[in-house]
Amino acid sequence: GAVVSQHPSWVICKSGTSVKIECRSLDFQATTMFWYRQFPKQSLMLMATSNEGSKATYEQGVEKDKFLINHASLTLSTLTVTSAHPEDSSFYICSASGGSVGELFFGEGSRLTVL
């Protein structure tokens, strides 16, 4: 199946710094990518829908100025957590839509720990 790669797989940073997470579709073009956040022992919550060449669409309650999303090409979307705080510590997962109808391909996730 199609491959979606996330980088880094884990990151530890100090409070107040910004962290960028990349999501790449390796063997297909993805006009739409989705960013999810997952807290321990919980399900995935959709944060935003990233569309190539246009602004991301954020879900209710997600701060667009804090979670900056850029989808500059058909194979790359980035999520930047700005001025990270300990409560932003979470597992961030991206997915990309491509190939067969309805199926999304997920990255392996990026675990962020803010000290």
Place this chain on the structure above:
Amino acid sequence: SQQGEEDPQALSIQEGENATMNCSYKTSINNLQWYRQNSGRGLVHLILIRSNEREKHSGRLRVTLDTSKKSSSLLITASRAADTASYFCASRGSEKLVFGKGTKLTVNP
């Protein structure tokens, strides 16, 4: 909340037994998908069932969909210890994929 519900939240069975997980969703859908997640890892797509389908099989997996009740079930037959994971349903409308809260399955050897 955008999320649907899944039950049970946790299920513990013996190897060889069948495991049934249920899922309810809130809005009309184009399809419903089931995913598996091992602890701390990404998601693995298991099966997709379209809104006009009622039942689908894939290996030891059987999925049913009842759009009138906005519910789906996932049956894993002849479970194995390696099936231990969290299982999520995800409903897809026009574009977004909304996940249920998940069922944590433990298969004891």
